[in-house]
Structure formats: structure tokens, C-alpha cells
Amino acid sequence: MGRRATRLLSGLVLLTVVGAGAFWWLTKPAPWDATHWEGLGEPDLADGERVFWAGGCTSCHAAPGAKDDARLVLAGGRPLKSPFGTFYPPNISPDETAGTGSWTLAEFGNAMTRGVGKNGEHLYPSFPYGSYARMTVKDINDLWGYMRTLPKSANVAPPHDLPFPYNIRLALGGWKLLYLTDAPRVDVNAADAKLARGQYLVEGPGHCGECHTPRNALGGFEADRWLAGAPNPEGEGRIPDITPGSKSIGSWSASDIVSYLETGFTPDFDSVGGSMVEVQKNMAKLPASEREAIAAYLKALPPS
Numbered sequence: 317m318g319r320r321a322t323r324l325l326s327g328l329v330l331l332t333v334v335g336a337g338a339f340w341w342l343t344k345p346a347p348w349d350a351t352h353w354e355g356l357g358e359p360d361l362a363d364g365e366r367v368f369w370a371g372g373c374t375s376c377h378a379a380p381g382a383k384d385d386a387r388l389v390l391a392g393g394r395p396l397k398s399p400f401g402t403f404y405p406p407n408i409s410p411d412e413t414a415g416t417g418s419w420t421l422a423e424f425g426n427a428m429t430r431g432v433g434k435n436g437e438h439l440y441p442s443f444p445y446g447s448y449a450r451m452t453v454k455d456i457n458d459l460w461g462y463m464r465t466l467p468k469s470a471n472v473a474p475p476h477d478l479p480f481p482y483n484i485r486l487a488l489g490g491w492k493l494l495y496l497t498d499a500p501r502v503d504v505n506a507a508d509a510k511l512a513r514g515q516y517l518v519e520g521p522g523h524c525g526e527c528h529t530p531r532n533a534l535g536g537f538e539a540d541r542w543l544a545g546a547p548n549p550e551g552e553g554r555i556p557d558i559t560p561g562s563k564s565i566g567s568w569s570a571s572d573i574v575s576y577l578e579t580g581f582t583p584d585f586d587s588v589g590g591s592m593v594e595v596q597k598n599m600a601k602l603p604a605s606e607r608e609a610i611a612a613y614l615k616a617l618p619p620s
């Protein structure tokens with residue numbers, strides 16, 4: 317090989333190494349500094365229970381088919397279909413070996429808001445930390461306290477069933493770089509306490525956008541179509557538009573939305589179906605003021 321070719325080649329190798337290094341540096345797991353989780357004091361367990369229902373943890377982490385009190389056993393293993401493959405949410409019960417019994421608050425908090433696992437690995441955003449990233453440290457501390465009072469399970473969930481390249485956790489850093497943000501999704505009048513509360517619940521713990529907002533090919537939200545409806549990952553039909561521009565709920569009053577979230581009945585006495593059934597059960601456990609805040613926020617959204 318001539319000198320020029322050798323130099324060109326080593327230049328390319330160097331570029332690739334620098335490029336890979338830069339990618340790694342930009343996208344490496346980024347937990348909060350330890351001080352972020354210090355000094356939070358004793359958790360408020362009643363508040364933690366409220367956060368638990370708002371966050372819908374049991375919808376994904378309960379065992380397949382679990383009903384009533386069995387929904388409090390976060391044993392994992394319920395298949396979660398997505399365009400990228402099937403995820404099996406893990407056991408997050410307080411069991412020391414199979415679950416999160418040996419985790420610290422900081423480890424839990426970094427999983428919830430930074431998508432970083434106990435061993436420092438990137439977590440898949442099918443765990444909706446892209447929404448939970450908006451949760452306050454107080455809510456995380458209270459939730460963690462409450463979760464530690466729940467029953468233990470020794471169940472081990474099956475591994476995720478994901479084809480190449482989606483089985484490579486390292487690549488999730490690229491997704492985070494593009495899409496992980498705790499910025500507001502839309503502008504609403506944050507001076508209105510009820511709207512601000514609704515925004516927090518819907519965009520944060522309630523993670524409503526994870527189902528109701530369409531995504532691009534890389535799994536990021538289409539930012540200008542917030543809550544405007546999306547294909548159903550389970551295959552059938554669409555997940556409805558829930559903005560004021562919606563053909564169905566566009567004509568609902570705020571109190572129609574409140575009563576749907578509380579009872580599961582639409583104004584035409586149809587009952588809630590599909591993956592919204594679990595969400596509605598969780599919403600029914602919240603104080604009425606929380607459902608009212610959610611409805612006020614939905615009514616204040618820009619129409620699709």
C-alpha cells in the first residue's frame with residue numbers, strides 16, 4: 317500500500333474510533349448525581365399509593381391475568397407487544413433476589429427518571445421513563461416507600477423477545493439523546509393550578525402520551541401530534557385522539573371525561589375497552605380532584 321493510502325486508512329480508523337468514542341460519551345447512561353436523591357426524609361405512604369395508581373405500574377408489572385388484590389403483586393411477565401418486539405416487564409416486587417428488594421432509592425429513582433438500570437445499563441423506553449422523567453423527587457420517594465410495603469414474589473419474568481438490532485441496549489443511548497426530555501409537551505397556562513396539576517399527571521406519572529401519541533420510525537413521539545391518536549400496538553383499531561379536535565371526545569364536557577375516568581362509561585353508556593380498561597381502573601383509585609385536573613388539561617390542549 318502507498319504512503320497516501322496508509323495515511324488515508326489510518327485517518328479513517330482514527331475517525332471511526334473518535335466517532336464511536338463520541339457516540340459512547342454522548343449516549344452513555346447518565347444517572348443523577350447521588351445528592352439528587354439525598355435528604356428526602358421519610359416517605360409519605362398514602363401519597364405513595366396515590367402516585368402508584370397515577371403511574372399505572374400494575375398495568376405492566378402485575379402477573380398476566382392478575383385481578384383485584386393480586387394486581388399489587390408486581391411479579392412481572394405480562395407480554396407487552398410493540399413494533400420492536402415483545403417486552404416482558406420484570407419483577408419489581410420487594411423480593412431481594414427476584415425483584416427490587418435490594419435496590420436503593422437512588423437506583424430506583426435513576427431507573428424511573430433517567431432509564432438507567434441497577435447495573436448502570438440503559439433501560440428500554442417501553443418502560444415509560446420518558447414520561448416518568450417529569451416526576452418530582454418527592455413523588456419518587458413516596459412511591460418507593462409505598463412499593464416496599466407490597467407483597468414479594470419470587471417470579472422471574474422471561475427475557476424480552478427482540479430481534480436484532482433492537483436487542484442491543486447500548487443503542488438506546490441514541491434514542492435517549494434524541495428523545496429523553498423532561499420539558500413540557502405542550503404550552504398550557506401554568507399559572508392555573510388545576511391545569512398545571514393536570515399537565516403533571518398526564519405528561520408525567522399518567523404517561524397518557526405513551527399510547528395516545530403517534531411515534532416515528534425510531535420510536536420518538538411526533539411532537540406536533542401530542543395525544544392526537546396512534547396505531548394500536550396490539551394490532552386492532554387505533555388508540556383514539558383525546559384532544560379537543562377528536563371526533564369522539566371532542567364533544568365531551570370536562571365532567572364527561574371525569575366520569576369516564578371514574579366509572580369507565582362514555583356519555584353514550586359505552587364501556588371502556590382494550591388497554592384503557594387497566595388505565596381506567598387505576599384512575600378510579602385517585603382522588604376526584606386528580607381526575608378533574610386531567611380533564612381540565614385535556615380540554616385545554618390545542619385541537620389535533
Ligand code: HEC
Nearest residue numbers: 371372373376403404405406408427433439440442443444
Ligand atoms: C407500559 C408498561 C410499563 C409501565 C406502565 C411500567 N413499567 Fe416498569 N418496566 C417496563 C418494562 C418493559 C421494563 C423493562 C425495561 C428493560 O428491560 O430495559 C420495566 C422496568 C422497570 C424497572 C427496572 C427493573 C429492573 O429489574 O431493571 C423498574 C424499577 C420499573 N420498571 C418500575 C416501574 C414503576 C415504579 C412503574 C409505575 C410508576 C412502572 N415501572 C410502570 C414496563 C412498564
Ligand code: HEC
Nearest residue numbers: 522523524527555556558564565587588589590591592595
Ligand atoms: C396502555 C395504553 C393507554 C394509556 C397509557 C392510556 N390510554 Fe386512554 N385509551 C387507550 C385505548 C386503547 C382507548 C380506547 C378505549 C376503547 O376502545 O374503549 C383509550 C381511550 C381513552 C379515552 C376515551 C376516548 C374515546 O374516544 O372513547 C380517554 C378520555 C382516554 N383514553 C384518556 C386517557 C388518559 C387521560 C390517560 C392517562 C392518564 C390515558 N388515556 C392513558 C389506551 C391508553
